[in-house]
Amino acid sequence: MTELTYGADGEESVALRAFTEKAYLDYSMYVILDRALPHVGDGLKPVQRRIIYAMSELGLQNNAKFKKSARTVGDVIGKFHPHGDSAAYEAMVLMAQPFSYRYPLVDGQGNWGSPDNPKSFAAMRYTEARLAKYAETLLAEAGQGTVEWLPNFDGTLSEPKVLPAQVPNVLLNGTTGIAVGMATDIPPHNLKEVVEATVHLLENPKATVSELNNFLPGPDMPTDAEIVTPRADLLKIYETGRGALKMRAIWTKEEGDIVVTALPFQSSGEKIMEQVANQMQAKKLPMVADLRDESDHENPTRLVIVPRSNRIDAEQLMNHLFATTDLERSYRVNMNVIGNDGRPQVKPLNVLLSEWLSFRQDTVRKRLEHRLDKVEERLLKLAALMLVYLNVDEVIEIIRTEDKPKPVLMERFDLIEMQADYILDTRLRQLARLEEMKIKEEQEALEKEKDDLLKILGSDRRLKTLVKKELQKVAKEFGDDRRSPIVERGEAQAFxxxxxxxxxxxxxxxxxxxxxxxxxxxxxxxxxxxxxxxxxxxxxxxxxxxxxxxxxxxxxxxxxxxxxxxxxxxxxxxxxxxxxxxxxxxxxxxxxxxENNQKLIVASDAGYGFIVKLEDLFTKNSKGKALLNLPENSKILPLLSVPESEEAVIVAISNEGRMVAFPIDELPELARGKGNKIINIAAARAKERQEFVVAVAVLVSKQKLVVYAGKRKTVLKGSDLEHYLGERGRRGNKLPRGFQKVDRIEVQ
Structure with a gap:
């Protein structure tokens, strides 16, 4: 708590640290609760809610005439939202763009921007707007006792705290917002799928996220591009409320050309063309010959990429473009909303839908109670009218003769004050039209409605059934098919x-x-x-x-x-x-x-070696990388390619004419090191260079080994080699007389 002190002149003073801390906390709470985060109930941020409400107050329903956007913005900032007009107008534009909102709330006329440049919309003095039909799902019950009203910023008007949404709009249109210390990123979803998941949770309150995922497999963006995030990752997003998803453009081949027909959400075709063109200019796309944008009114997205020849692998080329351009985009998911308790929290799918259902059931209950009050009030008025009809002369007489007719009427006919007021407010001309049958018919209908309302209010099961039917009705009226198919694809790799x-x-x-x-x-x-x-x-x-x-x-x-x-x-x-x-x-x-997967034999003349993949020799370091650990005084032997044959044999010959041969699979595959012993040479003799390996060779079937010693040579093949076969690391057998000083060998 901030401690105040008082100076000699009575001035209040407070520690700067305490003041700034409180001021910053107050500001951050304001930004979190009253600016950046949506409410779980209607899925709207305050500015969006105020725009929708102000438009309804202006009578701008879906069937009304369009009205200048400046008029709406003026009402919003003058009555409810004391901020800049440009910020309010931008929020309004976003709700009118079908490429930004899955289910637009505003129906715009004029230039409201384009997918290539969403901020290219005309000024508010040029555009006109009214509410979209979908906005009815947020406003239809606002006047039926369902809304908690708050004073506006100057206390002269009232505004709704949360609109009585009939569907979970928080998921349908999604939202993004950056507060202080927290943010929200909720992707759009499909109305039918959200309603199916919500109904399932309504009937099975303990349903898991995995069960709900069967009805709501993933987001549904306002574009036909593919969602390529694996289903397991989507499930994890819904279980934790956090994660990331990827969208990828859809393309086809037409007469050898690559034609892109759908772009990821919030991707600009113009920017993508620029990204590809930059790569072509930098000579990073030699396989692309031309680039065209053929988008028009009939084909809103049609980007044509012309390969240099028919031999170009289109799949590989597109994989590169997915990895290096906005043809594939990632989106952060952070389902952070203000809950029914007024606190911001990242919520998994089942918790978020459960809270919305709680909000919806409470809203429906308030609506029914409000209607019940109206029905009971009307029944009391009808009872008063029936008294007038049956005792019209006496009622008229009391009104004509009594100075204060109200208390007399109340006493004479056992009325409450409201009924007496209603009789006194009834015009004389209406008395002539009162008909007993009409009054009784209306009474019967209202009594039946009252009975139905009481049954629903008295039963949680009936209330849930009503909520379910209303959800399904909205889904039938406003629902549509999924736009963004969920397809699992491999990871995009750049060239x-x-x-x-x-x-x-x-x-x-x-x-x-x-x-x-x-x-x-x-x-x-x-x-x-x-x-x-x-x-x-x-x-x-x-x-x-x-x-x-x-x-x-x-x-x-x-x-x-x-x-x-x-x-x-x-x-x-x-x-x-x-x-x-x-x-x-x-x-x-x-x-x-x-090739990278080619295998080699790396060996030292001390008799050690191993098999290595060629890619293991690669390094970007100009100082190189350690490959073969050489024993003291030993040298590296020439590298040998390993044939694919499983019957290959490794042959090693020392300078003293000893030779050993063994199957190639006995030599291990390593990335680096000293290796294993190929032929047995005593360490001391190797160190003194008294004995060392002259050569190592690899033989496959029908190959011959030619051994040279000075001017003499001998050819070993087939059965000749069997004499030298043994286990890896053995001493080996002596070559014929005259070959005790081997110079070199050849494989023929």
Whole structure:
């Protein structure tokens, strides 16, 4: 509580911290309760409620003549909403736009904006408006004792606290609002589905959100685009009151062209065209040749994307556009509303509908009680009229002769004051028309109505039945089919840089001194290219221009360079160290290119290795990434491609002429590390370089292995290899005499 102190001159003073804290809290509560959040009862924010009520007070029903919007706005801000006219008019425009509201509350005439630019509406002095027919569901019962009235801002008029909505408008049109410390984002829904879910909850008060989800599967936007959020995620949104959903444009193929026919809610075709055009100008969409907007009155949305050729994958292209433009949009859901208790809260679907049903049942009860009072009052008046009819001469005589006829009439005929007043207010000409039969007929009808009202008010079951019938009647009158189909789609993926590049064959060449270049085609002889003085050919890798060139250095680190960025082979290239930063003294010992899922064998001459996917060698870091842990004094062996055959055999030969062969599936697949033992070489001998692996090869059926030792060579095939088959990591068997010092091997 703020503590006041008084100065010598009687002035009040309060601590600045206490004052500012109270002032900010007061302001935030005002924004939350009286500006930004909707009420669960009618789903309206105060400005919207005041606009609807002011229009009804002006007689602007659905069948009335249109009236200038400025007149409505003037009444709203002059009588109920003391804020800016532009803010009030914008709120009114939003309720009139069929592309913004699922069920518009205002029927506008003139320029009320377009889906491309919702704020392109004309000024309020030009447009005209009246209430839409749907607004009847909010106003029809306002004069039937259902509304709690509050004084307006200056206390001269009354305004409704909440309108007596006949359906859960809070879900039907949704709303967005930003308060202090909280916000609301409720998407629009379909009237028929909401009513079905509400009726089910009315009949089964303990129904779960999952059960209600069968009737209300998801939001229904004022557009024909698809909702692509999985149903499980939609259910989670309704269970928690929070989440996000996605909408995606609908497209078809017409004579090779891609035609977009429906856009997500609040997406602008003009902006989407601009987004696609920007990508085309930036050469990020080489597969698109042309772009046209053919939208017209008959086809409100018709965006045409022309692929460069029939070979372009339309699905893949649209997936890219969904990921990079407003052809797919995400919407936050935060079902934060002011409840019946006057407090803001994020509510799950079952709680929100339960609160609305409580509000609706209370409203219907008030309406019935109000009607019952009117019926009873009319019955008393009819009873007084019957007395007049039966004793007309005596009544006239009392009125003519008595100075104060009212008390005399009350005493003579046992009347209450209201009945006596009614008799005295009855005109003489009416007395001549009083007919006993007409009075009795009206009495009977009213007595029956009174009896029905009492039965309904005395039974919760009858009251619920009445609420149910009225809900179904509104759904029948205003309901329509779902506009936004709910379809589960895969996640949209944008093209990466390699997808946007042409897939041309290239040969990447690395020289002994570390100069790199790329030649078009696979039919060139790398060794015949010109090299700088003292330099020569070292490696060549054949691949495609949209692939990465992967290099491995003498320390076991891997590096990547996009092939399309390498200099042409017309020149002598550029030093690879200009782009990469290997450790001091390291040299590049392997180079390869290919598909990401291609498998390789990475091994050291210490006898260790493993299988790795080519994509595991990739890194954007110019310093590379650790791939193979090399034991001391060991070197990396050339990279080997792994064939798809399941019968492939790995062969390893040491410099001392020992050879072992084993099935390829015995070597594990790793992303990096030292690997497993391929052939057994004693660690001490490997460290001293007394023994090391000369080569590792992969053989499939019918392939031959050629072993070279100086000028001698031997060919091993079929049964010859069986002698060397064993388990991975064994010492292996000796090669024939004369091959104790192996130089190299070849697979034929």
């Amino acid at each position: 990466n840089e390699s997808d946007l590049l042409s897939s041309d064959p290239v040969t990447v060449v690395l020289s002994e001194k570390g100069w790199i270049r790329a030649a078009k085609g696979h039919d060139i002889d790398p060794s015949a290219l010109s090299y700088k003085s003292g330099d020569g050919f070292k490696f060549a890798a054949r691949g495609k221009s949209n692939q990465n060139v992967l290099l491995v250095d003498s320390t076991g680190r891997s590096y990547a360079l996009p092939a399309h960025t390498l200099p042409s082979a017309r020149g002598q290239g550029e030093p690879v160290t200009g782009r990469l930063n290997p450790p001091s003294g390291a040299t590049f010992e392997a180079m390869i290119t290919g």
